[in-house]
Amino acid sequence: MGTIKKRGPGPSHVLITPDHAGNVVGVDPHKRTLTATVVDPRGGSLASEHFRVSGDGHRALEAWARQFGPIARWGVEGASSWGRHTAMFLVGRGCDVRDVCANRTPRNDRARQRGKSDMLDSERIARETLAHPLLPKAFKRAGDDSGPDEQHQLLALWHNHRRSILTSRQHLVNEAEHLLCELPLGLRDELPDSKAVRPRLAALAHRNRRRRYDAPTTLRLRMLDAYRVQIAALDREEKEVVAQLRELVRASGSTLGELCGLDTRSVAELLVEVGDPRRFTEGGFARFNASAPLPASTAEGPGEPVRHRYNPGGNRRINRILHMMAVTQLRCEPRAQAIYANARAHGHTKKEARRILKRHLSDVIYRRMTRDLASHSAQPLLTA
Numbered sequence: 001m002g003t004i005k006k007r008g009p010g011p012s013h014v015l016i017t018p019d020h021a022g023n024v025v026g027v028d029p030h031k032r033t034l035t036a037t038v039v040d041p042r043g044g045s046l047a048s049e050h051f052r053v054s055g056d057g058h059r060a061l062e063a064w065a066r067q068f069g070p071i072a073r074w075g076v077e078g079a080s081s082w083g084r085h086t087a088m089f090l091v092g093r094g095c096d097v098r099d100v101c102a103n104r105t106p107r108n109d110r111a112r113q114r115g116k117s118d119m120l121d122s123e124r125i126a127r128e129t130l131a132h133p134l135l136p137k138a139f140k141r142a143g144d145d146s147g148p149d150e151q152h153q154l155l156a157l158w159h160n161h162r163r164s165i166l167t168s169r170q171h172l173v174n175e176a177e178h179l180l181c182e183l184p185l186g187l188r189d190e191l192p193d194s195k196a197v198r199p200r201l202a203a204l205a206h207r208n209r210r211r212r213y214d215a216p217t218t219l220r221l222r223m224l225d226a227y228r229v230q231i232a233a234l235d236r237e238e239k240e241v242v243a244q245l246r247e248l249v250r251a252s253g254s255t256l257g258e259l260c261g262l263d264t265r266s267v268a269e270l271l272v273e274v275g276d277p278r279r280f281t282e283g284g285f286a287r288f289n290a291s292a293p294l295p296a297s298t299a300e301g302p303g304e305p306v307r308h309r310y311n312p313g314g315n316r317r318i319n320r321i322l323h324m325m326a327v328t329q330l331r332c333e334p335r336a337q338a339i340y341a342n343a344r345a346h347g348h349t350k351k352e353a354r355r356i357l358k359r360h361l362s363d364v365i366y367r368r369m370t371r372d373l374a375s376h377s378a379q380p381l382l383t384a
Contacts, residue, residue, distance in 0.1 A: 021041060021070070021072060022041070022069060022070035022071050022072035022073075023038050023039060023040055023041065023046065023065075023068055023069050023070070023071050023072065024038070024039050024041075024071070024072060024073050024074075024075065024126050024129050024130040025037070025038050025039075025065045025071055025073075025074045025075070025126060026039070026075045026077075026100070026122045026123060026124070026125030026126025026127070026128070026129055027061075027074065027075065027076045027077065027083060027086055027122060027125065028077055028118050028121040028122040028125055029053065029076065029077065029078065029082040029083035029086050030053070030082055030118075031053070031082065032052065032053055033050055033051065033052060033053060033118075034050070034051050034052075034053055034057070034061070034083075034086055035048065035049070035050050035051075035118035035119055035121070035122045036048065036049055036051065036061055036064075036065060036122055037119060037122040037123040037125070037126045038065055038068050038071075038126070039123070039126040039127060039130060040069075041072075041130070043127055043130055043131075045123055045126075046068050047064075047068065048119040048122060048123065049061075049064055050118070051064075053085055053086065055089075058085070058086060058089040058090075061086075062089075062090070062093065071095070072096070073096045073097075073098060073129055073130075073133075074090050074095050074096065074097045074098065074129070075097075075098050075100045075125045075126060075128060075129025075135065076090070076097055076098070076099065076100065076125075076138060077100045077101075077102055077105070077121070077125050078099070078100075078101075078102055079097065079098075079099035079100075079138035079139065080099065080138075080139065080140075080148075083099075087099070087138040087139070088147055088148070090138075091138060091139070091147050092147060096137075097137065097138040098129055098135040098136065098137060098138065099135065099136050099137065099138045099139075099140075100125050100128055100129060100135060104128050105121060105124040105125055105128055136279060137279060139152075139275070140152070140274070140275020140276060140279065141275065141276050141279065142276040142277075142278035142279035149275075149276075151248065151251065151252055152271070152272070152275060154248055155245070155248050155249075155252070155268055155271055155272050156272045158241055158244050158245050158248065158268070159245065159268050159269060159272045161241055162238060162241045162242070162245070162265070165234050165237055165238050165241065166238070168234060169231055169234040169235070169238070172227050172230055172231050172234070173197050173231065175227060176197050176201060176224055176227040176228075176231070177197050179220050179223060179224055179227075180197065180200055180201075180224065182220060183217065183220060183221075184213075184217060187207075187213075187217070190203070190207070191203050191204065197231075198228075198231065201224060201227065201228040201231070202228070204221065204224055204225070204228070205225065205228060207221075242264060242265060245264055245265065245268040246264045248268070249264060249267050249268055249271065252271060252372075252376065253372055253373075253375060253376035254267060254271060254369070254372050255368060255372055256270060256271075256365065256368055256369065256372070259325070259364065259365070259368065260325075260328060260329050260332065260333045260336075261324060261325035261326070261327075261328035261329050261333075262321070262325060266321050266324070266325075269317060269318075269321060270318065270321060270365065270369075273315055273317055273318050274288075274318070274369065276373070277366060277369040277370050277373060278370065278373065280366065282363055282366050282367070285362060285363075285365075285366040286359060286362045286363070286366075287311075287314065288314055288315055288318070289314050289315050289318040289319050289322060289362055290311040290312070290313055290314025290315065290316070290319045291311075291314075291319065291322055291355070291358045291359045291361075291362040292311060292359060292362075293308035293309060293310065293311055293355070293359075294308060294309050294310070294311045295307070295308055296308055296309040310355070319358075322358045322361050322362060322365075323354075323358060325358075325361055326354055326357045326358050326361060327354075329357070329361070330354075330357070336357055336360075336361075339356065339357050339360055340353045340354065340356075340357050343356045343357070
């Protein structure tokens with residue numbers, strides 16, 4: 001039999017080399033306090049302690065952790081949220097800081113009824129950091145870059161503000177829809193025959209205000225007028241936010257907007273969610289956005305088929321952008337239509353063919369982002 005080649009990222013390049021061997025520290029941060037646990041390279045817990053989230057607390061944390069020996073890696077749960085200040089301090093001190101997602105730690109130990117406490121959580125974070133050397137670096141950076149990127153922070157702030165606007169506006173639209181359905185049938189028949197809320201609200205604004213209604217209907221009409229004003233204000237605010245995003249995307253040097261199926265809002269979301277694309281390989285980026293299928297084979301061997309299945313995980317926001325991009329390109333992009341038609345000709349279903357196209361578009365986006373970053377980084381050198 002032939003030699004079986006084992007796939008995978010391979011062993012840790014940090015914990016097994018003598019010049020980088022050391023302990024791992026897991027940090028469970030909160031608003032005012034944090035809890036840290038130090039584990040050795042074999043996963044044995046050495047000590048746990050509580051600290052204040054402050055300059056003095058962070059200095060005490062580092063001094064306390066280093067007394068147990070050299071530290072190979074720090075794992076901070078929510079390095080862009082509650083652990084932001086802790087991660088910034090550690091990155092500024094030249095530490096290797098990894099961002100541990102909050103949903104990674106509760107799966108194992110809590111199912112075995114070990115309970116929950118800050119010390120237990122920090123221990124789980126430390127062991128998660130030890131077991132997975134490919135955890136993302138804090139602030140979505142790559143290499144030895146220190147601290148969060150200012151351009152990325154501005155994009156993230158405006159992008160998150162736009163998402164808040166959309167959430168608030170959708171809540172108001174839903175409330176208005178409910179009140180519109182409760183209006184008297186005679187008044188509802190006078191409104192446009194449309195499922196959209198805004199045309200019906202606009203028609204109510206031009207109604208005959210001299211007509212008399214019962215008290216509940218009068219209150220509903222007054223509330224609908226208020227909803228119309230608030231929704232219009234949020235529409236204007238969203239346009240202003242999109243204008244800010246457009247300027248920031250232009251300043252970042254990104255050319256993603258040239259790709260068919262991507263607008264300013266989609267480009268901004270990609271830049272925010274991906275961060276530095278150099279922290280991924282091309283295949284790693286596809287696994288990150290779930291366009292790469294999951295292996296689903298058993299009884300593998302020579303001549304046996306290798307099967308894959310749909311990947312429901314990954315970053316669903318980027319996956320949604322890839323889906324909308326694929327749907328758009330299938331209408332007007334010949335190359336996308338050719339990829340889709342070729343997949344269908346080889347026996348793939350419509351959904352499978354669309355996923356193949358999404359996998360191709362993932363590579364296109366990754367290459368474009370990597371090229372844009374290299375070009376933008378070299379720009380000051382060219383103009384000097």
